[in-house]
Amino acid sequence: MYVYMGHMKFGHTQPYENWFWKENRIELMNAYVNKILPDENKIEFEDGSHLAYDKLILATGSIPNKFGWPGQNLKGVQGLVSKQDLLQLEQTAPNNKICKRAVIIGGGLIGVELAEMLHTREIPVTFLVRERGFWRGVLPLPNATMISNHIKEHHIDLREEEELKEILSDDNGHVRAVITKKGEEIPCNLVGLCAGVRPQIEFLKESGIEYNRGIMVNRNLQTNFSNIYAIGDCAEQREPVGERKAVEAVWYTGRMMGEVVAQNICGNPVKWNPGHWFNSAKFFEIEYQTYGWVWNNPKEGNDHFTWNGNDGRSMITIEYEITSRKFIGINTFNIRMRHEVFDKWLNEEQTIDHVVHNLRDACFNPEFFKEPYHDIKSQFTNLLTN
Numbered sequence: 001m002y003v004y005m006g007h008m009k010f011g012h013t014q015p016y017e018n019w020f021w022k023e024n025r026i027e028l029m030n031a032y033v034n035k036i037l038p039d040e041n042k043i044e045f046e047d048g049s050h051l052a053y054d055k056l057i058l059a060t061g062s063i064p065n066k067f068g069w070p071g072q073n074l075k076g077v078q079g080l081v082s083k084q085d086l087l088q089l090e091q092t093a094p095n096n097k098i099c100k101r102a103v104i105i106g107g108g109l110i111g112v113e114l115a116e117m118l119h120t121r122e123i124p125v126t127f128l129v130r131e132r133g134f135w136r137g138v139l140p141l142p143n144a145t146m147i148s149n150h151i152k153e154h155h156i157d158l159r160e161e162e163e164l165k166e167i168l169s170d171d172n173g174h175v176r177a178v179i180t181k182k183g184e185e186i187p188c189n190l191v192g193l194c195a196g197v198r199p200q201i202e203f204l205k206e207s208g209i210e211y212n213r214g215i216m217v218n219r220n221l222q223t224n225f226s227n228i229y230a231i232g233d234c235a236e237q238r239e240p241v242g243e244r245k246a247v248e249a250v251w252y253t254g255r256m257m258g259e260v261v262a263q264n265i266c267g268n269p270v271k272w273n274p275g276h277w278f279n280s281a282k283f284f285e286i287e288y289q290t291y292g293w294v295w296n297n298p299k300e301g302n303d304h305f306t307w308n309g310n311d312g313r314s315m316i317t318i319e320y321e322i323t324s325r326k327f328i329g330i331n332t333f334n335i336r337m338r339h340e341v342f343d344k345w346l347n348e349e350q351t352i353d354h355v356v357h358n359l360r361d362a363c364f365n366p367e368f369f370k371e372p373y374h375d376i377k378s379q380f381t382n383l384l385t386n
Helices: 019-023 083-092 109-120 141-153 251-265 339-348 352-357 373-385
Strands: 033-037 042-045 050-052 056-058 062-064 102-105 125-128 157-159 164-169 175-180 185-187 190-193 197-199 215-217 228-230 235-237 278-283 286-292 302-308 315-321 327-333
Touching: 102 109, 109 125, 109 141, 109 190, 109 278, 141 157, 141 278, 141 286, 141 302, 141 315, 141 327, 175 190, 215 228, 228 251, 286 339, 302 373, 315 352, 327 339, 327 352, 352 373
Parallel strands: 056 228, 102 125, 102 190, 125 157, 215 235
Antiparallel strands: 033 042, 042 050, 062 197, 164 175, 175 185, 278 286, 286 327, 302 315, 315 327
8 A cells, every 4th residue: 555655665574685585595486376376386377387386375365355346357446455455546546637536345444445545536436345343353342333433534435335247348347336226326447356355276276185165274274285384364274273263364474384384394393373363454544453362242241342533543452351451452543652561461361450550551652642541540540440
């Protein structure tokens, strides 16, 4: 997103300088893999050539979800996952003269990033989300409502409880409008498909490598072939760790899996053990972090404590066990917190009381940040007494 917005160049997103690979004896190949031949330990490329391997790591990532919408393959309909998507977006939506309006489908993190990107080029955006409250499938209602209001403040036409029915074509096979499930026709030149992603595994058909939603792996990240591994978005855990999902399309998970698989292929068996759940994102100006588990609705036996900063941008929600008062997780909005502090509290199974009264220990906001901790403790104490 920052490349499109002009804050970075694409080269800034590369992990190393171009000279790094050759100097470290890493050969880069630009080619499409047609199929994997595990019994022969070979990869077959699109042009029919082959490459032999001793060990193989599959890190093919994700592609945008498509749900069979009429018109979903028209020109001007795309996701936002790959470099190719970025290049296509520059073609379809370079400015508001070429792209008069964009429609974004799906209320997740990729969708809100795309909305912010287009907003910086003054392209009007209509945003269709099926829940009441943005990302309501993940966020508790007070959090989701705050994010919805913040998005609307940026003049994004956010339509809650609305879904896509059909995408209409012009005479040249390019999108010209969408039809919503409520029957409204919205003219547009770009449709962003941001209703989640799915593992990119179509090329594995007939390979013998087991897959379900993603490529099935054990705790050592091995597939059913001992010398083939899978990591990142495309991998599906046979035995998910704790409350974690079997497929995790999160950047830091991919990085950590890379570290684990490196140990394994170098002869040091290490099991995948990612620790406590963590994620972070940005909704326009609102920074979001989550540590541990905060469900969109409290799990049975749990409850939520929510502090609202009344500025439309600051909020925390803590999930905890009612009887034991054990701290389960926290969502923070526009209050920067230290990962290692919450890791420690979760490991120690601290209570919500301990967490609320020591929140300042986890803070690393800027020097002139207006501290909310007294107000948080005051609201929490009032809740207990009432």
